[in-house]
Amino acid sequence: MARPRREPRTQLEHLIQQRDRTYEEMAAEFLRLEERATISARHLARMARGERAAAGATPATRRAFQAMFGMPLDDLLRPWDPNLATAAPANDGSLVVPSPGTERGIITMAAERARRFTLLAAESTTPEAVDQLRDDVQRLALAYPQRPLTELLGDLAETQDTLFALLERRQTPQQARQLHFLASVTSGLLAKASHDLADPHAAMLQARTAILCADQADHNGLRAWLRGLQSMVAYWAGRYAEAVRYAEMGTEYAHQGGGTTSVWLPVSAARAYAALGNRERALTAIRTAEDAWDSVEPDAVDELGGICTFSQPRTIYYAADALAWLPAEADNAVAFSTRAVTAYADRSDPAWAFGDEAGSHADLAIARVVSRDIEGAEDALTSVLELAPEQRINGVVHSVQRVHQAVTRAGLADDASDLIERIEDFTHTPLKALPR
The missing domain is CATH 1.10.260 (434 Repressor (Amino-terminal Domain))
Incomplete structure (x- = not known):
């Protein structure tokens, strides 16, 4: 039976x-x-x-x-519902009636499926196919700072694979440059994705592939943007001297390209200098970044928008992040982090990014801890601690952990026991821990 x-x-x-x-x-x-x-x-x-x-x-x-x-x-x-009628599939493997x-x-x-056929079926890449791929890459670049990575990762990987498949075919020199440009950006986005999943090794591998493609595209703005990504990965991995080196490596390309990376690179170096305890170089780098806005001319990378362009709110946030490392700059840290929180308050702003908003709140919490304002620190961090696991990317988790470290260094662990417990609960389930 x-x-x-x-x-x-x-x-x-x-x-x-x-x-x-x-x-x-x-x-x-x-x-x-x-x-x-x-x-x-x-x-x-x-x-x-x-x-x-x-x-x-x-x-x-x-x-x-x-x-x-x-x-x-x-x-x-x-979950299966016995009361919900579902179409019985055919036993011969044929497709079911929807x-x-x-x-x-x-x-x-x-x-x-039609899109993929259009991109890959032709013997040579058409201008329409290149335009479609650019639209795909731009859509991902715009969505990346504002949507959970779990919603984008599959599209990112497939777009990269499509671009690589096209580049393995014979292309005209102009089309090859365009495709290498898009493959470089997509690989850069996957470098950021790997970093967000706390895999710096995979992030650097993707970044090196992106740089190879950027060299084939011969685009200085792209080269500078990728050095900024490498600096960011190194910074959050705790390799601060390396983060400075990558930022400085991209500086010449940024000056030639003229895009917003000429702001991103010095303010990235400022964070790393501050983490190394070099107050003077950190402050000089912040001023360099602020002055760079006077000569910015958006390039092809900036035109993609989203994560591919560096904004004024991000400049303020990065400066706040740098100042939060420096006890002697406590007042400036409060001022900049408050400005950063305000800059990210409007979620309808195209420059809004949930990770940068969270980092700004964490910096404000650190600044208030230095002022021994535990209640204010907890208030600043509350919205961050309410983020869903899908938004607990690597940088956010590290930012929250920095608040924990600031509390213990200040000798306020007993007074802030509730805050410490909430932080530990939050960091127990980062994005990298979710099933994929």
């Missing part, structure tokens, strides 16, 4: 139970539906049991699930 099947835990498991095939056979089917959507039988089983979230799935994987089961992956991973309400997902899937 056959053993009765256990009650399914997800809609996906319910649909799989209706098919007379193993997980291994179904995993192999993914490759037929979408060549880039390979998935192991073990991974598929864990998703069916509700042990893996949909957030880390690539667009290709989502398309394959949509094609195989006739509904979006997010719907498939919802259930009502999934039409938008199918349209999105079809549009993405």
